[in-house]
Amino acid sequence: MKKILILGAGTAGTMMANHLNKKIDKKEWSITVIDQYKNHYYQPGFLFIPFGIYSEKDVIKEKKKFIPKGVEFIQSAIEIIEADKNQVKLENNSVIKYDVLIIATGSKIVPQEIEGLLDDGWRKNIFDFYTIEGSTALRDKFKDWKGGKLVVHLAEMPIKCPVAPLEFLFLSDWFFTKKGIRKNVDITYVTPLGSAFTKPRAASVLGHMLDDKNIKIVPNFNISHVDSKNNKIVSLDDKEVEYDLLVTIPTNMGDEVIERSGLGDELNFVPTDKHTLQSKEYENIFVIGDATDIPASKAGSVAHFEGEILTDNILNFINNKPLEKKFDGHANCYIESGYNKAFLIDFNYDVEPVEGTFPLPVVGPFSLLKETRINHLGKMAFKHIYWNLLLKGIPIPGIPPHMTTKGKKLN
Amino acid sequence: MTEKMLADFTVNVNEEGYLTDPSQWNKEIAVALAKEVGIEELTEAHWKVIEFLQKEVKENGKLPTIRRINKVGGIPTKELYQLFPDGPLAKAAKIAGLSKPASCI
Numbered sequence: 001m002k003k004i005l006i007l008g009a010g011t012a013g014t015m016m017a018n019h020l021n022k023k024i025d026k027k028e029w030s031i032t033v034i035d036q037y038k039n040h041y042y043q044p045g046f047l048f049i050p051f052g053i054y055s056e057k058d059v060i061k062e063k064k065k066f067i068p069k070g071v072e073f074i075q076s077a078i079e080i081i082e083a084d085k086n087q088v089k090l091e092n093n094s095v096i097k098y099d100v101l102i103i104a105t106g107s108k109i110v111p112q113e114i115e116g117l118l119d120d121g122w123r124k125n126i127f128d129f130y131t132i133e134g135s136t137a138l139r140d141k142f143k144d145w146k147g148g149k150l151v152v153h154l155a156e157m158p159i160k161c162p163v164a165p166l167e168f169l170f171l172s173d174w175f176f177t178k179k180g181i182r183k184n185v186d187i188t189y190v191t192p193l194g195s196a197f198t199k200p201r202a203a204s205v206l207g208h209m210l211d212d213k214n215i216k217i218v219p220n221f222n223i224s225h226v227d228s229k230n231n232k233i234v235s236l237d238d239k240e241v242e243y244d245l246l247v248t249i250p251t252n253m254g255d256e257v258i259e260r261s262g263l264g265d266e267l268n269f270v271p272t273d274k275h276t277l278q279s280k281e282y283e284n285i286f287v288i289g290d291a292t293d294i295p296a297s298k299a300g301s302v303a304h305f306e307g308e309i310l311t312d313n314i315l316n317f318i319n320n321k322p323l324e325k326k327f328d329g330h331a332n333c334y335i336e337s338g339y340n341k342a343f344l345i346d347f348n349y350d351v352e353p354v355e356g357t358f359p360l361p362v363v364g365p366f367s368l369l370k371e372t373r374i375n376h377l378g379k380m381a382f383k384h385i386y387w388n389l390l391l392k393g394i395p396i397p398g399i400p401p402h403m404t405t406k407g408k409k410l411n
Numbered sequence: 412m413t414e415k416m417l418a419d420f421t422v423n424v425n426e427e428g429y430l431t432d433p434s435q436w437n438k439e440i441a442v443a444l445a446k447e448v449g450i451e452e453l454t455e456a457h458w459k460v461i462e463f464l465q466k467e468v469k470e471n472g473k474l475p476t477i478r479r480i481n482k483v484g485g486i487p488t489k490e491l492y493q494l495f496p497d498g499p500l501a502k503a504a505k506i507a508g509l510s511k512p513a514s515c516i
Contacts, residue, residue, distance in 0.1 A: 156476060162514045192477075194501050198513035200425065206516075220498040222477060222488075236477075237492050266482040274472060295473035297515045331515060345516055349472075353516050 002029050004314070005088060005098035007078060007257075009035035009063045011043075011391065012289025012303035013104030018393030019311040021068045029318070032096065033067055034088070036077040040066060041132060042386055043160070044300065047167055047336065049135035050142055051175045056132065058383060066391045081261035083282050100284050100314060103263075103270055105255040107160050107290035107298055113251035114155055114223055121228035126246045129168060130160065138247065142175070147184030148244030153233060154191045155223050158267075159252045160290055160298040163345070165189065166196060167336045168247065173213045174338030188216040190233065190241050195219055199352040202345070205369050209337075252298070254291050269293035274349070275325035277310045284317070286310055295349065296329040304390055305330045305401040330403040332358075334379035342375035344368055348403040354410060359398045361407035368408065418443040429505050433468075436508030448502045450495065457494050460486055461507040468509055474500065 004020060006013045017033050024031065045059035067073045077091040087097045109130045111117045117126065127141065128134035150172060154165050169189055176182040189196060189210065196210055196217055197203040210217055224236045232242045254268030263270050263281070271280040272292040279285035288310050289303035296302050309326045316323050329349030336342045344366045345353035357364035365374050389396060412431055415424045418439040423431045428447060430436055441461065445453050453461075463484040467475040477500060481488050495502040500512045 156478065157512065157514065158476075163516055166516075192500075193512060193514060194498060197516055198511070199516055202516045220501070236488060237497065266479050267476075271471075293471070295471070333515070335516070347515065 002099040002318075003097065004029060004031045004100045004102065005096060006031065006033045006102045006104060007035075007081070007088065008104035008106055008255075008289075008291070009033050009037075009040065009067065009073065010104060010106045010289065011300045012106070012291070012307065013102070014040065014063070014066045014391050015304065015307040015393050016102055016104060016288060016310065017071045018066075018068050018391070019307055020314065021071050022393070023311060023315060026070065030072065031070075032072040032074060034074045034076060034078060034090070034096070035063060036075065038062060038064075038075060040391075042383060043130075044386070045383060046129055046132065046135040047164055047171070049132075050127075050129055050138040051171050052139060052142075054383075056136065059132065061387065068392075078257045079260070081257065081263060083261065083263065083285060086284065098284075100286070100318065101282075102310075102314070103258070103279070103285060103287045103291050104289050104303075105257060105291045107252045107254050107269070109250045110253045111248075111250040113253070114226060114248075116226035116228055117248065117250060119226065119228040121226070121231070121246070125231065125244065126226070126228065126248065128248060128250060129164075130249060141245070145245065147176070147181050149186045149188065149242060150245050150247065151188050151190055151233070151241055151243035153221075153223070153241075153246060153248040154189075154193075155249060155251050156192055158298060159249055161333070162297055162299075163333050163335045165191070165249055169210070169215050170213065170335075170337040173215060186216070187214070188218060188241065188243075190218045190221045192222045193219060201352055201354050202369060205355065206343070252290075258291070265293050267293075273325075274329065275327050276313055276323040277306055277327055278313070278317075278323060286314060286317075294327075294329070296327075297331040297333070299331055299333055300386070300390070301332040302330070304396075305332075307393065308395070308401040326402070328402050330401060332399070334375060334382065336376065336379055337371050340376050341371045341373055342379045343371055344375045344378065346403060346408070351403060351405065351408070351410070354408050356408040358407055359404075364407075427511065429511055430508040433508050440508065441506050444506045444508075448495075448505060450502070450506070453506070454494075456486075456490070457503075457506075460484070460491065460494060460503050464503055464507045464509060474504055474509060474512055476500075 040063040042059040045054045048054035079089040127138040176185045222236045258264035258268040270287045272287040274294040290298040347353045356368040358366045422435045491499045
């Protein structure tokens with residue numbers, strides 16, 4: 001019996017288990033999934049928790065529920081991937097051999113990477129919203145916060161869900177307006193990039209949004225450290241920004257097991273062919289989702305589109321057929337903007353987010369790069385789609401893995 | 412996208428003056444672009460950064476981060492800031508004929 005081993009039962013790994021389980025010849029192949037955690041999180045929902053829109057019950061389910069029958073699930077930490085020996089060692093030192101390895105170990109925030117971030121202020125007046133612990137702690141803080149300087153800070157790229165900081169800003173503006181204390185809340189966005197919207201088409205359509213919502217921006221700010229005694233963040237070139245409440249998106253990195261196994265770059269992301277999703281170093285290792293170093297967004301939609309293509313390529317690989325260079329970097333993201341409205345963007349390696357309609361030309365129903373109520377309904381419906389279709393590897397009708405230019409205004 | 416003269420060469424640039432066709436880049440154009448961002452002279456240390464960025468984009472299809480320029484390129488971040496003050500990645504990328512550091516939107 002040969003083995004396909006999947007490391008990680010997050011969005012990408014769970015989808016791959018479901019895809020392959022339907023397509024693989026079970027007489028010849030077995031599938032095993034390893035993950036250290038019991039719970040699966042609907043991570044796009046973390047954004048809504050601080051504002052009381054979602055709670056824990058919306059975003060947490062057991063991982064096991066989504067692993068299909070016939071696929072083995074092992075809950076264990078992974079000690080090391082020994083790629084030269086085609087094996088993985090678990091924390092109890094047991095060894096699992098594989099013929100094909102799929103790395104889906106994701107990415108996560110690493111607050112330790114920023115000096116001072118975990119000092120006195122952490123979870124007192126410094127929060128993240130990329131973890132269940134962070135987003136629920138921030139919800140509790142927001143409940144009785146009377147206002148002051150709210151600084152939303154992005155440490156460095158790449159991050160999971162690159163639009164989340166903007167969504168957080170827009171939702172904050174709405175949340176404090178509804179509460180009637182917006183005049184007491186000074187909102188500032190601090191980013192290492194040159195502006196909030198960095199792509200030309202998005203910048204020309206949406207560039208005024210921060211101004212309209214009275215959100216200030218400090219661009220080109222690369223953080224050196226947090227001075228939590230004096231409540232300020234300091235940049236590498238000694239710029240300072242004061243805060244009363246700091247909401248930060250710390251450095252994002254791949255899992256430590258990638259570093260221990262010598263398979264990653266300086267951020268523990270695995271060098272991966274951006275079209276085939278094969279590891280650049282080992283031909284029987286494939287990488288999917290946030291764990292790769294490819295220049296696509298780290299987002300669930302990307303993992304979803306990759307999943308369909310990677311399934312074909314794994315079948316090609318085990319049948320000794322050439323891999324198809326098919327992944328185009330396709331991403332599809334809602335951007336929640338408050339007041340029950342949202343934007344939608346759909347793009348790939350070559351086509352930046354533009355205006356238009358999605359998925360169908362003219363009739364949509366969703367509008368690209370435009371704020372609508374229907375986009376917001378799409379975003380809210382997505383939780384159901386995620387738990388019931390996406391994770392189970394069921395294709396979403398009308399949305400193929402490749403980006404289409406139909407309905408897009410390209411010029 | 413517009414055409415522009417830089418060091419006697421006609422090049423295509425975007426609205427922020429970044430080259431849109433990396434094949435049009437050469438060292439004389441780099442010197443002219445450096446002046447645009449307030450760097451009067453490109454020293455050997457500047458060229459080391461520029462060449463590292465170009466190599467990375469060619470090999471990986473993306474601009475390296477400041478962290479990677481330090482860890483893989485061997486250029487200390489303090490030095491990077493001295494060479495390209497204020498927004499080092501944006502400035503160095505512009506001079507190297509590459510796209511600016513960007514997010515997905």
